[in-house]
Amino acid sequence: MNAKYTYTEAALVSLLKSNDRSAFEYLYDNYSSALYGIIVKIVKDEERACDAMQDTFLKIWKNIGHYNSEKGTLFTWILNIARNTAIDKLRVELKKERVIQLELVRDGDLISSTIFNPLPATMDLRSIVERLLPERKVLIEMVYFQGYTHEEVSERLSLPLGTVKSRIRKALQELREIFEVCAPKPIFA
Numbered sequence: 001m002n003a004k005y006t007y008t009e010a011a012l013v014s015l016l017k018s019n020d021r022s023a024f025e026y027l028y029d030n031y032s033s034a035l036y037g038i039i040v041k042i043v044k045d046e047e048r049a050c051d052a053m054q055d056t057f058l059k060i061w062k063n064i065g066h067y068n069s070e071k072g073t074l075f076t077w078i079l080n081i082a083r084n085t086a087i088d089k090l091r092v093e094l095k096k097e098r099v100i101q102l103e104l105v106r107d108g109d110l111i112s113s114t115i116f117n118p119l120p121a122t123m124d125l126r127s128i129v130e131r132l133l134p135e136r137k138v139l140i141e142m143v144y145f146q147g148y149t150h151e152e153v154s155e156r157l158s159l160p161l162g163t164v165k166s167r168i169r170k171a172l173q174e175l176r177e178i179f180e181v182c183a184p185k186p187i188f189a
Contacts, residue, residue, distance in 0.1 A: 009074050016064045028057065031075065035082040042086035043093075052089045056082040128178055136171035139164060 005026055007015065015023035035056060040049040059081050067077050129140050142148045142156070150168070154161040 010069070013064075013067060013069065013074055016060075017067075019061075024057075024061065027060070027078075031078060032057075034075075035078065038079065039082055039086040042083065043090050048089055048093065049086070052082070052086045055089070056085045059085060128175065131178065132171050132174060136167050136174070139168050140171050140175075143168060 005022065007023070007026060012023055012026065016027065032053065036049060036053050039052045039056070040046065043049050043052055056078070060078055063081070067074065071077075126145070129137055132140060138157075139153060142153045143150065148156070150161060150164050153159070154164045157164070
């Protein structure tokens with residue numbers, strides 16, 4: 001960019017929403033170093049940080065239409081995108097490392113006490129979860145079967161975090177009751 005422009009936040013947002021190239025160049029020139037600093041602190045690797053940085057600006061470009069100035073400043077919004085992108089990249093890498101570590105475990109390394117032997121009553125857990133109310137069932141599936149955090153479920157389903165937590169708590173209480181019915185009673189009580 002040859003000429004140096006300065007924009008008010010409102011003008012910059014307006015230009016970004018209209019996909020103005022010079023506005024995106026301005027955004028990159030003026031905010032990338034701050035965003036990169038946050039990203040590299042999270043992922044602790046320059047190559048991953050560069051990838052996360054590129055993903056961040058792609059997300060900003062694709063989602064600028066969703067920016068709402070009433071919820072916060074433009075910088076806060078893009079900073080959250082950068083932070084979440086870096087955390088996502090870190091999670092993916094950690095999952096890959098866990099898979100590699102699991103692949104390195106040989107059958108002979110396992111001892112019988114570490115092998116999970118579930119009770120017959122718990123073998124078909126998914127069918128038991130199917131008995132829950134739909135709004136509870138989907139939360140249990142996302143958190144316990146798909147590995148989402150409560151915060152991620154809240155974001156993905158656009159539900160308040162407190163609602164997510166209370167529905168999960170109620171679902172777990174309901175599952176406990178189901179398991180008490182299914183579980184064999186101890187002989188010596």
